[in-house]
Amino acid sequence: MTTHSGVPEVVVDRLPQYLRALAQLESSGFDVISSQQLGELLQVTPAQIRKDLSYFGRFGKQGRGYSISHLLERLRNILGLDQTWNVAVVGVGRLGRSIISYPGFEPEGFRVVCAFDSDPAVVGQVAGGLTVYNFADYAEIAEREHVQIAIVAVPANVAQAVIDNLVAAGVKSILNYAPKSALTPPDVRIRNVDPVVSLQSMTYYLSAV
Amino acid sequence: MTTHSGVPEVVVDRLPQYLRALAQLESSGFDVISSQQLGELLQVTPAQIRKDLSYFGRFGKQGRGYSISHLLERLRNILGLDQTWNVAVVGVGRLGRSIISYPGFEPEGFRVVCAFDSDPAVVGQVAGGLTVYNFADYAEIAEREHVQIAIVAVPANVAQAVIDNLVAAGVKSILNYAPKSALTPPDVRIRNVDPVVSLQSMTYYLSAV
DNA sequence: AAACGATTGTAAATAGATTCACAAACAGGG
DNA sequence: CCCTGTTTGTGAATCTATTTACAATCGTTT
Ligand SMILES: NC(=O)c1ccc[n+]([C@@H]2O[C@H](COP(=O)([O-])OP(=O)(O)OC[C@H]3O[C@@H](n4cnc5c(N)ncnc54)[C@H](O)[C@@H]3O)[C@@H](O)[C@H]2O)c1
Ligand SMILES: NC(=O)c1ccc[n+]([C@@H]2O[C@H](COP(=O)([O-])OP(=O)(O)OC[C@H]3O[C@@H](n4cnc5c(N)ncnc54)[C@H](O)[C@@H]3O)[C@@H](O)[C@H]2O)c1
Numbered sequence: 001m002t003t004h005s006g007v008p009e010v011v012v013d014r015l016p017q018y019l020r021a022l023a024q025l026e027s028s029g030f031d032v033i034s035s036q037q038l039g040e041l042l043q044v045t046p047a048q049i050r051k052d053l054s055y056f057g058r059f060g061k062q063g064r065g066y067s068i069s070h071l072l073e074r075l076r077n078i079l080g081l082d083q084t085w086n087v088a089v090v091g092v093g094r095l096g097r098s099i100i101s102y103p104g105f106e107p108e109g110f111r112v113v114c115a116f117d118s119d120p121a122v123v124g125q126v127a128g129g130l131t132v133y134n135f136a137d138y139a140e141i142a143e144r145e146h147v148q149i150a151i152v153a154v155p156a157n158v159a160q161a162v163i164d165n166l167v168a169a170g171v172k173s174i175l176n177y178a179p180k181s182a183l184t185p186p187d188v189r190i191r192n193v194d195p196v197v198s199l200q201s202m203t204y205y206l207s208a209v
Numbered sequence: 210m211t212t213h214s215g216v217p218e219v220v221v222d223r224l225p226q227y228l229r230a231l232a233q234l235e236s237s238g239f240d241v242i243s244s245q246q247l248g249e250l251l252q253v254t255p256a257q258i259r260k261d262l263s264y265f266g267r268f269g270k271q272g273r274g275y276s277i278s279h280l281l282e283r284l285r286n287i288l289g290l291d292q293t294w295n296v297a298v299v300g301v302g303r304l305g306r307s308i309i310s311y312p313g314f315e316p317e318g319f320r321v322v323c324a325f326d327s328d329p330a331v332v333g334q335v336a337g338g339l340t341v342y343n344f345a346d347y348a349e350i351a352e353r354e355h356v357q358i359a360i361v362a363v364p365a366n367v368a369q370a371v372i373d374n375l376v377a378a379g380v381k382s383i384l385n386y387a388p389k390s391a392l393t394p395p396d397v398r399i400r401n402v403d404p405v406v407s408l409q410s411m412t413y414y415l416s417a418v
Numbered sequence: 419a420a421a422c423g424a425t426t427g428t429a430a431a432t433a434g435a436t437t438c439a440c441a442a443a444c445a446g447g448g
Numbered sequence: 449c450c451c452t453g454t455t456t457g458t459g460a461a462t463c464t465a466t467t468t469a470c471a472a473t474c475g476t477t478t
Contacts (some may be wrong), residue, residue: 004245005417008435016244016409017390020416023398024389034455045457047437054457061344064444064455079409080416098307099404104388148415149408153416173411175404179313180233181226181251189414191407196306198400199296199358200288201371202224205398207289208214217465241424255425256467262426271426272474 011080017042019048019075026068046175088147090162091154092117092125092132095177097144099151100128113145137160139169149173153154156180163190220261221288226251227258228284235277243274293318297356299371300363301326301334301341304386308360309337322354344371348378358382365389372399 016096018050021041023035035046042049053059053071056078060066076082085095087105089096092115102111117123125136133141142150149169154162159178166174167188174190176182213410230250234242241371262268262280265287269275284292295316298305301324309321325344326332333344342350345359359380362373368387375383379408383399385391388406393399 004399012413015413016406017245018433019409020388020406021390022273022339026257036455041392043392045437047439050455050457051213051436058457060456063445063454065455078413079413081409083416085408085415096425098303104405105408108409110405111409125238137305149411151404173415175407175411176405177424179229181230183250183252186264189411191411193404193407195360195402196313196319197225198384198402199294199319200228200290200317201222202384203289203294204221204224204287204357206294206382207292209289213445219465245425256469257465259425259427260466261426270474271472272476274425379473381423 007055011055014048014052015075015079017044018052018197019072019079019081022068022072022075026072028070031070032065035060037065044065070119081109084111085149086111086113086145086147086187087149087151088113088138088142088145089115089151090117090135090138090155090166091152092122092127094152096153097127098129099153099177110149112151114141118143135165142171147171149175152176153179154178214369216264220264223253223257223261224284226253227261228281228288230291231277231281231284234375239277241274242277242287244269246274255330277343290318293320295322295355296352296355296360296363297322297354298324298360299326299344299347299375300335300361301331302362305362306336308362308386309339319358321360322356323350325350344374347374349381351378356380358384361385361387363387 018038021038022033037048039049047116050060057074059071059074061075070155084152087110089099089112092100096115096117100115112128112130115130115134116138117134118135123132125132150166150173152159152162152166152174156178159176159180160182163174163176163182163184167184174184174188176190176192177192177194181192182190213336225251227247228246231242238250244258247253248255248258259269268280268283284407291368296319297310298321301309305324305326309324314321319342321337321339322334324339325347326341327344331339333339359375359382361371361375361383364386368385368389369391372383372391372393373384376393381397385399385401388403390401391399
């Protein structure tokens with residue numbers, strides 16, 4: 001699928017991998033890397049790395065490789081990571097709370113700015129420094145807080161309804177933790193985080209030996 | 210990639226999606242479904258569903274569709290989900306604890322049977338009903354407990370070392386939560402659960418409008 | 419018992435992704 | 449300043465996945 005501007009989606013999905021490996025290399029003191037070396041590190045062919053990058057420009061130097069800091073800068077720019085993204089968490093149960101206090105988002109430019117629940121016993125509580133709002137007020141508050149991304153952590157049986165509300169309120173990117181593959185319009189991008197699904201495809205290879 | 214027996218990996222990765230949708234349909238009281246209807250539900254073409262299933266056999270009836278309960282049974286069998294899998298959790302910090310007490314694994318046949326850490330302050334503690342063992346004793350205890358799958362929830366900087374140890378101890382399937390793409394031999398399957406990577410590819414589409 | 423509408427399973431065609439392979443470009447050394 | 453050893457960027461070739469298209473089959477209706 002080439003959902004946008006001619007760059008295949010598989011390519012975009014690999015860029016964060018490159019980014020992470022390069023950031024690691026930079027903090028280990030390396031300056032330059034070849035597609036060959038990066039490929040070994042990530043178990044990807046060098047040609048694939050070069051072709052992926054070629055969709056966006058010419059970032060390397062023949063005979064040398066890529067300047068790590070320069071490539072990092074360009075990848076961050078391409079992925080839109082040279083800005084901070086405001087995130088709303090919907091569903092402040094056990095998982096929602098741990099997402100709100102997960103320290104891995106902020107350093108990557110994702111800031112959880114507000115949290116929502118529908119349970120009157122939870123609304124008004126403070127979780128991880130955030131006051132929990134009523135999900136009924138989502139549209140208004142999300143606009144005020146400039147929310148661009150929603151993380152869904154509600155029970156599976158209400159996930160579709162919650163996502164429908166998010167879509168109606170104009171959200172274009174959703175990270176869904178509920179074990180439910182939800183329907184969204186084509187202009188809304190949804191990613192599922194689901195450890196059970198990952199396990200279920202690995203068991204195929206474990207059992208079919 | 211057709212890593213095993215001629216069935217493409219993309220196909221195997223879609224089966225758990227089918228499984229989940231069918232289980233949902235069954236519990237809603239449906240008996241039969243056509244590839245057309247299932248495709249609408251999952252946003253997949255009917256032909257893809259039929260072709261995917263055809264790698265494993267002929268499960269449908271012309272003119273009718275698929276018996277949901279029969280197809281569920283076959284999919285569970287194909288994926289190796291008609292047995293219980295024993296899982297070890299490595300790294301009993303905040304995330305490790307929440308994995309141990311996550312109620313979503315058991316009903317799907319994944320049983321967390323033991324937990325490991327390297328911190329002497331954590332080893333010996335009880336978490337979610339499990340005594341935390343020293344990771345140094347992994348090989349011995351994992352064999353005794355018949356562990357088949359390991360879940361890694363340690364800091365990124367030790368993830369590769371931990372995974373090397375797991376591989377040395379004979380694990381063939383790893384679910385990795387550490388934000389690090391780790392290297393494993395070709396016979397060891399690893400899946401990463403990484404919300405940041407998911408977010409980072411969605412921002413491409415948000416910013417590049 | 420024949421005719422009908424629905425739906426599968428799959429071979430062939432199309433579309434898409436990856437890899438190959440090499441000319442062009444660069445750094446370093448003689 | 450030219451030669452050597454690298455490594456990029458990319459068209460063309462290959463490989464893989466998806467979609468098309470339809471004969472075969474099934475239950476139902478007439
Ligand atoms: N993917 C993962 O890694 C993972 C891990 C754990 C849990 N989960 C899933 O995440 C979801 C939440 O799990 P949990 O353990 O936090 O459950 P939980 O019951 O502790 O929390 C769910 C929260 O959602 C709220 N909620 C319910 N309906 C709502 C609505 N319509 N609008 C807003 N909020 C609503 C509830 O009030 C509750 O606070 C479940 O679907 C669970 O299966 C996924
Ligand atoms: N993918 C996700 O959704 C997600 C969410 C949260 C955290 N994480 C990641 O999961 C990991 C753990 O996060 P956390 O918040 O639980 O951290 P934590 O520090 O609370 O826990 C890490 C645990 O690992 C243990 N450990 C360290 N070295 C070890 C070793 N060599 N062998 C065995 N155990 C060892 C530590 O003693 C500690 O108990 C981190 O890498 C974090 O980035 C991922």
